[in-house]
Amino acid sequence: MIKVKDIAKKCGVSTATVSKALHNSKELKEETIAYICKTAKDLGYIPNASARALKLKKSYSIGVLFVDKTGSGLQHEYFSSMLDSVKTEAESRGYDVTFISQNITNEDMSYLEHARYRNVDGVVIASVDFHDEQVIKLVNSEIPTVTIDYIYNCSTAIMSDNTNGLYDLVKYAASMGHKKIAFVHGETTDVTSKRLAGYYKAHQDLNLKVKQSYLITSDYHDPKGSGQATKKLLSEPVVPTCIIYPDDISLIGGMTALQQAGYKIPEDMSVIGYDGVNISRILRPIVTTYVQDSKELGRQAVIELVARIEQFSTFIPKVIYVSGKVQEGGTVAVPRS
Amino acid sequence: MIKVKDIAKKCGVSTATVSKALHNSKELKEETIAYICKTAKDLGYIPNASARALKLKKSYSIGVLFVDKTGSGLQHEYFSSMLDSVKTEAESRGYDVTFISQNITNEDMSYLEHARYRNVDGVVIASVDFHDEQVIKLVNSEIPTVTIDYIYNCSTAIMSDNTNGLYDLVKYAASMGHKKIAFVHGETTDVTSKRLAGYYKAHQDLNLKVKQSYLITSDYHDPKGSGQATKKLLSEPVVPTCIIYPDDISLIGGMTALQQAGYKIPEDMSVIGYDGVNISRILRPIVTTYVQDSKELGRQAVIELVARIEQFSTFIPKVIYVSGKVQEGGTVAVPRS
DNA sequence: ATCGATTAAGAAAGCGCTTACAATAAGAGG
DNA sequence: CCTCTTATTGTAAGCGCTTTCTTAATCGAT
Numbered sequence: 062m063i064k065v066k067d068i069a070k071k072c073g074v075s076t077a078t079v080s081k082a083l084h085n086s087k088e089l090k091e092e093t094i095a096y097i098c099k100t101a102k103d104l105g106y107i108p109n110a111s112a113r114a115l116k117l118k119k120s121y122s123i124g125v126l127f128v129d130k131t132g133s134g135l136q137h138e139y140f141s142s143m144l145d146s147v148k149t150e151a152e153s154r155g156y157d158v159t160f161i162s163q164n165i166t167n168e169d170m171s172y173l174e175h176a177r178y179r180n181v182d183g184v185v186i187a188s189v190d191f192h193d194e195q196v197i198k199l200v201n202s203e204i205p206t207v208t209i210d211y212i213y214n215c216s217t218a219i220m221s222d223n224t225n226g227l228y229d230l231v232k233y234a235a236s237m238g239h240k241k242i243a244f245v246h247g248e249t250t251d252v253t254s255k256r257l258a259g260y261y262k263a264h265q266d267l268n269l270k271v272k273q274s275y276l277i278t279s280d281y282h283d284p285k286g287s288g289q290a291t292k293k294l295l296s297e298p299v300v301p302t303c304i305i306y307p308d309d310i311s312l313i314g315g316m317t318a319l320q321q322a323g324y325k326i327p328e329d330m331s332v333i334g335y336d337g338v339n340i341s342r343i344l345r346p347i348v349t350t351y352v353q354d355s356k357e358l359g360r361q362a363v364i365e366l367v368a369r370i371e372q373f374s375t376f377i378p379k380v381i382y383v384s385g386k387v388q389e390g391g392t393v394a395v396p397r398s
Numbered sequence: 399m400i401k402v403k404d405i406a407k408k409c410g411v412s413t414a415t416v417s418k419a420l421h422n423s424k425e426l427k428e429e430t431i432a433y434i435c436k437t438a439k440d441l442g443y444i445p446n447a448s449a450r451a452l453k454l455k456k457s458y459s460i461g462v463l464f465v466d467k468t469g470s471g472l473q474h475e476y477f478s479s480m481l482d483s484v485k486t487e488a489e490s491r492g493y494d495v496t497f498i499s500q501n502i503t504n505e506d507m508s509y510l511e512h513a514r515y516r517n518v519d520g521v522v523i524a525s526v527d528f529h530d531e532q533v534i535k536l537v538n539s540e541i542p543t544v545t546i547d548y549i550y551n552c553s554t555a556i557m558s559d560n561t562n563g564l565y566d567l568v569k570y571a572a573s574m575g576h577k578k579i580a581f582v583h584g585e586t587t588d589v590t591s592k593r594l595a596g597y598y599k600a601h602q603d604l605n606l607k608v609k610q611s612y613l614i615t616s617d618y619h620d621p622k623g624s625g626q627a628t629k630k631l632l633s634e635p636v637v638p639t640c641i642i643y644p645d646d647i648s649l650i651g652g653m654t655a656l657q658q659a660g661y662k663i664p665e666d667m668s669v670i671g672y673d674g675v676n677i678s679r680i681l682r683p684i685v686t687t688y689v690q691d692s693k694e695l696g697r698q699a700v701i702e703l704v705a706r707i708e709q710f711s712t713f714i715p716k717v718i719y720v721s722g723k724v725q726e727g728g729t730v731a732v733p734r735s
Numbered sequence: 736a737t738c739g740a741t742t743a744a745g746a747a748a749g750c751g752c753t754t755a756c757a758a759t760a761a762g763a764g765g
Numbered sequence: 766c767c768t769c770t771t772a773t774t775g776t777a778a779g780c781g782c783t784t785t786c787t788t789a790a791t792c793g794a795t
Contacts, residue, residue: 062514062781064780064781064782065781065782065783066781066782074744074745075744075745075746076745076781076782076783077744077745077746077747077783077784078743078744078745080782080783080784081744081783081784084783088742088743088744089743089744090742090743090744093743093744107507107511107514107515108515108781108782109452109515109517109780109781109782110448110515110516110517111447111448111449111451111452111457111517111780111781111782112448112452112750112780112781112782112783113781113782113783114448114750114782115446115448115449115452115749115750115751115752115780115781115782116749116750116781116782116783116784117750117782117783118750120448122496129482137474137475137478137479137482137676138474138475138478140478141474141475141477141478141481142474144478145474148497148499152497152499157496157497157516158496158497159459159494159495159496159497160485160489160494160495160496162485162489170444174444177399177444178444178445178446178447179447179494180446180447180448284680310680313677313680313681314680317682339474340650340677343621343647343650343651344650345654399751401750401751401752402751402752402753403751403752411774411775412774412775412776413751413752413753413775414753414754414774414775414776414777415773415774415775417752417753417754418753418754418774421753425772425773425774426773426774427772427773427774430773430774445751445752446750446751446752448750448751448752449750449751449752449753449780450751450752450753451752451780452750452751452752452779452780452781452782453751453752453753453754453779453780454752454753454780455780
C-alpha cells in the first residue's frame with residue numbers, strides 16, 4: 062500500500078507538504094499541489110482511514126442501531142428501505158455506515174461502548190426498544206444521535222407523520238362517501254395514539270361522530286388478530302362500510318376474514334391499510350393504503366445527524382415530521398347504502 | 399476517554415504491561431493481569447479501534463457489498479434477512495459490519511479502493527452485477543471475499559441450492575399426483591439454468607417426460623409477465639395441472655390471472671412459488687413454495703470469510719450449497735383428472 | 736543595505752495501541 | 766560465589782496521518 066511517505070519521497074518533498082497538498086491547503090503553491098496530487102494518483106494512493114481517524118478523532122462513519130425485535134416482514138421492509146437511504150445519503154456526504162450492536166467481542170459491550178470503540182461520529186437509532194436503558198444512555202452521551210419514530214428531548218427525531226396519515230385516510234374514505242369508518246388500531250404505543258389523534262381530528266373536521274365500538278385494538282402485523290377484530294366489527298348492530306387496518310399485513314388478515322364471511326371487496330366493504338409495503342402494489346385489487354416515505358426518513362436522519370456532527374454552534378434538538386401519501390388502490394369503493 | 403496510558407499510570411506499570419494484561423499474555427503474573435484488568439474496568443476503559451487497526455493492520459470489520467439494482471421487494475427481503483444474519487454472525491466473532499460502496503467521498507472510489515480505505519478484513523459480496531469490472535477487481539485483489547449466489551474461481555461462494563430446490567418442488571408436486579407440471583422460469587441467468595437442471599433431473603428420475611411448451615420464460619418478480627405466461631399455459635391443448643413460478647411475487651401474478659380465468663386454487667390448478675417470502679405465509683391459502691434459507695447463507699458466508707481471514711495456511715476456494723425446504727402450503731391439491 | 740512582512744515548505748510531535756527487544760531480578764546449578 | 770536460566774516488567778519504536786511551529790526564501794519598503 063502506498064502511503065504519504067512514498068509520495069513524499071517520489072516528489073522530493075516532506076510528508077507535511079504531501080498531506081497539505083492532498084487537502085488543497087492554500088499554504089502551498091498551486092503547481093506543487095497539482096504535481097503532488099498527480100503523483101499520488103499515479104501511484105494509486107489510498108488514504109488510511111484508521112490513521113486518519115486516530116489523528117483527527119473523527120472516523121467519518123456513522124453507526125446505525127436497530128434491533129429486529131419482531132422479525133416481522135414489514136419491519137424488515139420498512140427498515141431496510143430506510144437503511145438503504147441512510148447508506149446512500151451518508152455516502153454522498155463522505156460517511157460510511159456501520160452497525161452498532163451489543164455482542165461485539167465476547168465481553169458484552171453496551172451500545173454506547175460499541176459506538177465509542179468504533180469512534181463513530183454519530184448514530185441513527187431506529188426500530189429499537191426506546192425504553193432500553195442502554196439506548197437511553199447512548200442518547201444522553203456525548204455522541205450525536207438522531208432517532209427515528211421516537212422523541213427524546215435531547216436528540217433530534219425524525220417522525221413519520223402518523224397523525225396526518227390517519228387524518229388523510231379518513232378524509233379520503235369520507236370523500237368516497239363513507240361515514241361509518243372503523244379503525245382497527247395497533248396496541249397502545251406512541252404511534253397508535255398519534256394515529257388515533259388523526260382519526261379523531263378528521264372526524265371532528267368532517268362533522269362525523271366517533272363510535273367507540275368502531276375502534277378496536279389488534280397487534281401490529283398480526284393477520285389473525287385483525288381477522289378477529291374484523292369479525293367483531295361485522296357483528297356490530299350497524300356494520301361499518303370501511304375499515305382501516307393498522308398495517309398492510311393486518312389488512313390481509315382482515316380481507317381473508319371478510320371474504321370468508323362472504324363480503325366482496327370493495328363492493329361490500331372498503332378496506333384500507335397502512336405502510337404501503339411492496340406487496341400492496343402487487344395484490345389485486347391494489348391495496349389502498351398510506352405509503353410511508355421510508356426513504357425520506359432515512360435521508361432526513363442523515364442530513365440532521367451530519368449537520369449536528371459538523372456544526373460547532375449550539376445544538377437544538379428538532380422534531381421533523383415526514384409525511385407520506387395515500388395510495389389510491391382498488392380496495393375502497395363508494396358504499397352501498 | 400480513558401486510554402492505556404491512564405491505566406498504566408493508575409497501576410504504576412508501563413503501557414506495555416497494560417496492553418499485555420488486556421490481552422491475557424502469559425508473560426505476566428496472574429495477579430498483575432487481574433489487577434490491571436480490574437482497574438481498566440473500573441476506569442471504564444474502551445479500546446480505540448482506529449489505533450488498534452492502525453497498529454495491527456487489521457480492523458476487525460468486514461464489508462458488505464450489495465447493490466439494490468432492482469429495488470424489488472423480494473430482493474430487499476431476501477437480502478435484508480441475509481444481512482441480518484451476516485451482522486449477527488460477524489458480531490459474535492468480534493467483527494463489525496460496514497457497507498462498501500462507491501460514492502464515499504466525492505471523488506469516485508472503486509469498491510476495492512473503498513475496502514482498502516476502510517481496512518476491512520474481508521468482504522461479503524451479494525446481489526451485485528457480478529460481471530461488473532469493479533467487482534471482479536475486488537474479488538481478484540488481496541482482500542478476502544466470499545460471494546453469495548455466484549461462483550468465481552478465486553473466491554469462496556455460498557450458493558442457495560437452486561437445482562435441488564426445483565428438484566424437490568417437482569418431486570413434491572409429483573407426490574401429490576401431478577404429472578403435467580409447468581415451469582414458468584426466470585430470464586436466462588445462472589440461477590435459472592440451475593433450476594432448469596433440477597426440473598429436468600426430477601422428471602428423469604420420475605420417468606416423466608418434459609414438454610417444452612410447459613417451459614415459459616418470464617422475468618423474475620414480474621407479476622404481469624407471469625400472468626401472461628399463465629394465460630399461455632391455459633391455452634395449451636393439454637393444460638398442465640400444476641404451475642411452478644420463478645418466485646412468490648410472480649406466483650401472485652399467476653394466481654390473479656388464474657382467478658380471472660375462472661380457475662379456483664388449488665382445486666382447478668395447483669401453483670407453487672419460490673423463495674418463501676414473508677407474505678407467502680400470510681396469504682390464504684398459504685403459498686406452497688421453496689423457502690430459501692437466507693439466514694444460513696449469511697451465516698455460512700461469514701464463517702467462511704472469517705476462516706479465510708484468520709487462517710494463514712493456503713486457501714482453497716470452496717463452493718458451499720445451502721439448501722432450503724419445501725413449504726407445504728395450501729396451493730397444491732391432488733389434480734382432478 | 737537593512738528590516739519586517741509575506742509566502743512556501745519542512746521538522747517533529749503525537750493520536751492510542753502493540754510488540755520486539757532490553758533489562759532486571761531471582762533462583763538453580765556448579 | 767559466579768554464571769546461566771527463567772520469570773516478569775519496562776523501553777522504545779512505529780503503524781500512517783495531520784498540524785503546529787519553525788525555518789528559509791523572496792520581496793518591497795524604508
